[in-house]
Amino acid sequence: MNKTFSNLKTFYHKLGSSPWFYKISGITIPYVALFSFLFLSIGIVWGVFFSPTDFKQGDVYRIIYMHVPAASVSQAIYYTMTVAAVVSMIWRMKMAGIFIKSMAPIGASFTFLALISGSIWGQPTWGTWWIWDARLTSTLVLFIFYIAIISLYSSFSEKKSADQAVSILTLVGAVNLPIIKKSVDWWNTLHQPASIKFTESSSISPEMLYPLIISIFGFYLVVLLSGLMAMRAEIAKREINKEWFKNY
């Protein structure tokens, strides 16, 4: 027990060191790339070509294999950024700042993908591109948060203060996002009769579910891959004049 704890502690300290991370990520990236390609292609190909057609929506529903993973990933990225923001505020770990900086554009693009694929899905099934539903609105707000974080980061010239400023904003956003979600729910029940059900009343069948799970997993791997690559690029950008980087 004690040993695992101390191992975890050394791992945590190693995570804070950019040369170590640069080395390890360089080794793992090819494997992550391979697995993300595998999972994503299996999930998407199975879902799009081999899963049964939905009897209510027809073939349109197949966009679920992109939409649901993107939506899930877009929120998960914000949670990880919140954890990194806490780490960056308390321990001033520079890798945490690099993490937030690299993940914010990825999160923004996946949120955008979720919004776009959702509206492409909504057009044939609900007959409208956009509806001011609770879930759509809070996803849009999440997207705006990502943009605000990116623009705040880019407004600082000093990297260290940029990291801290972005951590503060990420934390305040993380506190505020549940409040926004809840208040949008109330607003929705007050202003809009629940005419369209967004969650299917019938549970999803296993033939559709398995490719969906694989595809969600593939999306997470893609996020991991792009996150590792973006962090590597950011490390290289910041430490280009350091001794270890020249000798790498």
Place this chain on the structure above:
Amino acid sequence: MTRLAKRIFYKELVSYKKRSSTYLSPIVFFLITIALYPLALSNDPADLAFLAPGITWICVLLSTLLSIQNIFNEDFEDGSLDIFFSLRVSTLSLVIVKILVNWIFSSLPIIILSSTVVFLLFLPSEALVILLTSLLIGTPVISLFGALAGALSLGKSSILGPAIVLPLSLPILILGTSAVSSFLNGENPSFYFLMMLAIFIFLLPLICYACIGALRLHYE
């Protein structure tokens, strides 16, 4: 600490009194935007009465945005903030007093002015008390967010402030307008008031410390 807070308070009052543009421009902005809505949408009293709570809240929100940059910027530029952060005095009282004075000068006049929507937008006069109460409870939260955005974007482009404040203020906007419209529908709006109050109490310490952290960034 209270003596220090009092002194900062008077100093702020004097400096706001000298810069009349900082509290006059939100008022002008508010009146103009209120006037834009009937011109752009419709001059039918029934339509306007229906839209009045939302229009008022949006105008209040947008006009408070104008004063965000002023909360800390002047002290940052003339170096007073430097002195505050190098002296070992309570920066918490500085931040709280600054937010309070900013609210008094930028939100309070607009709240008082917003009672004119009874004539301008034909809001039913019995709903006015509800609207004013929702504004009184809701605008301090917006001032908190404004202070945070101002502290984060000190000496930066001014577009950054609104980009931070507006998404954060969505719950207040929703709750504030819902309070008035639920009253107009014959329901009890106290739920929305209590929620806004809860959000304010919850966020007050959090945002104040975040502000201090954000200000300190400029002195590292």
